[in-house]
Every structure is written in C-alpha cells, then in structure tokens.
Amino acid sequence: MKHTIAIVDDHLLIANALSNTISNFNHFEVKYICENGLDLQEKIKGNSMPKIVLLDISMPVMDGFETAKWLKENHPDILIMALSMQDDDQSLIKMIKNGAKGYMLKNVHPNELEIALNNLVEKGYFFPEWAASKVFTSLSENTNETVSKINISDREKEFLKFSTSEMNYKQIAEKMFCSPRTIENYRDSLFEKLELKSRVGLAVYALKNGFSE
Known part of the structure; x- marks a missing residue:
C-alpha cells in the first residue's frame, strides 16, 4: 500500500513535475494537487486525507505558514x-x-526527495543537515527529563523563548533590556550546554521543551 501525498503549490508546472517525479517512487503516490491552502481545505473535505502534505511556503491567498x-x-x-x-x-x-x-529545498535531487519522504514516514521527521539535525533525532525524548538534566538560567530560558521568534539578536537584546554582547553570551552558553551550533537548533529545543514566544 502506497503512502498518499497532497501537493500544495501555486506554480502548477512545478507541482505537476513534482507529481511526475513521485510517481516513480515505489511507496508513494500523489492524491491531488492544490493551488493554495484554501484549495487544500476544500480537497480534504471532498476526499480522503493524505498521509503527507508537500507544502510550498510562498503562495497567494493562503501561504504555507497559515496552511x-x-x-x-x-x-x-x-x-x-x-x-x-x-x-x-x-x-x-x-x-x-x-x-x-520536514523541510526541503525545491532544487533537491529526486533521489534525495525519496529518501526524505521515507524518513518522514518512518521516523516522523526529516530535515537537512543545515537544520541542526542532531536536535531532531531527540524529538521523542521525555521533555521534563531533558530540561532537568541541564542547568539553564532564567535569563537563558527567556532568550530561548525569543529564539523562536522572527526577531534578530539585536532586537532580542532590546526586548530583554541588555546589550547585544550579553545576548551573544547567552547564545554561546546554550550552544555549549545543549551541544548545538545554530539558532535553528536553539529554536527547535525551545519549541520542544515549551519555551516559545
């Protein structure tokens, strides 16, 4: 039995090309193609739900974030x-x-797309290497246990909350009434404590453990 997919992309040429590529995969099939989030809502009402939604971020009417x-x-x-x-x-x-x-760039090779889809189904997630993959491998761990094992200060927790926002580090410093250098110190300290290397990693940790803006 193949896993069903809905493609949501306002560029129909890209969506159709993507559908044709997936048709060559052994374990997946495209159920329907939608032009935006509202179109997806209508399709879901009138059809069985897909296992996976391949969702374009930039779309008119209802974009990927809203969808x-x-x-x-x-x-x-x-x-x-x-x-x-x-x-x-x-x-x-x-x-x-x-x-x-999951998160994929549109210029991905078909073989990588198939691997990504298989990982999404088997593991429940798939993110590229630049997206702090080490964090995602621990998504199923117990949240409270993870937090209790690491000594994170109240100010670092506050910084973690803001790391999930769209603010840059300078804006976070203004929000926390401190200098950008102090923010860098919080960041570097958390990088060391959590064994992370990017803001994405910090944001995912914050979301996983209930620190979100």
Missing part, C-alpha cells in the same frame, strides 16, 4: 513537508513552530 498552522490545529496526524527556494533559518523555525515535520 501548516491550520493543518496542525485540524489534522495533526498529517505529516507536513515544507518546500522552499530558501534555506533561511527564520522560515524553517516558523514552519516548525506551525507544525512542519
């Missing part, structure tokens, strides 16, 4: 794989916050 949030609230069992032309941290963090379990 992911709607899916998270209404159909949390659907696995969301975000598709983007950009590898920026902010888009990734926002999509994770809104329920995405």
Whole structure:
C-alpha cells in the first residue's frame, strides 16, 4: 500500500513535475494537487486525507505558514513537508513552530526527495543537515527529563523563548533590556550546554521543551 501525498503549490508546472517525479517512487503516490491552502481545505473535505502534505511556503491567498498552522490545529496526524527556494533559518523555525515535520529545498535531487519522504514516514521527521539535525533525532525524548538534566538560567530560558521568534539578536537584546554582547553570551552558553551550533537548533529545543514566544 502506497503512502498518499497532497501537493500544495501555486506554480502548477512545478507541482505537476513534482507529481511526475513521485510517481516513480515505489511507496508513494500523489492524491491531488492544490493551488493554495484554501484549495487544500476544500480537497480534504471532498476526499480522503493524505498521509503527507508537500507544502510550498510562498503562495497567494493562503501561504504555507497559515496552511501548516491550520493543518496542525485540524489534522495533526498529517505529516507536513515544507518546500522552499530558501534555506533561511527564520522560515524553517516558523514552519516548525506551525507544525512542519520536514523541510526541503525545491532544487533537491529526486533521489534525495525519496529518501526524505521515507524518513518522514518512518521516523516522523526529516530535515537537512543545515537544520541542526542532531536536535531532531531527540524529538521523542521525555521533555521534563531533558530540561532537568541541564542547568539553564532564567535569563537563558527567556532568550530561548525569543529564539523562536522572527526577531534578530539585536532586537532580542532590546526586548530583554541588555546589550547585544550579553545576548551573544547567552547564545554561546546554550550552544555549549545543549551541544548545538545554530539558532535553528536553539529554536527547535525551545519549541520542544515549551519555551516559545
């Protein structure tokens, strides 16, 4: 039995090309193609729900961020794989916050896409190496136990909360009434304590453990 997929992308040529690529995969089939989030809502009403939604981020009417949030609230069992032309941290963090379990760039090789989809189904998530993969491998760990084992100060917890926002470090410093250098110290301290190397890693840890803005 093949895993069903819905593609949500306003560029129909890209969506159709993606559908044709997936048709060559052994364990997946495209159920339907939607132009935006509202179109997806209508399709879900009239059809059986897909296992996976391949979701473009930049779309008119209802974009990927809004669509992911709607899916998270209404159909949390659907696995969301975000598709983007950009590898920026902010888009990734926002999509994770809104329920995405995967993130892929649109220029990915077909073989990598198939591997990503298999990982999404088997492990429940898939993120590229630049997305702090070490953090995602521990998503199933017990949250309270993880927090209790690490000595994180109240100010570091406050910084973690803001790490999930769209603010840059300078803006976070202003919000926390301290200098950018102090923010860098919080960041570096958390990098060492949590064995992380990027803000994405901090944001995912914060979301996982209930520190979110």
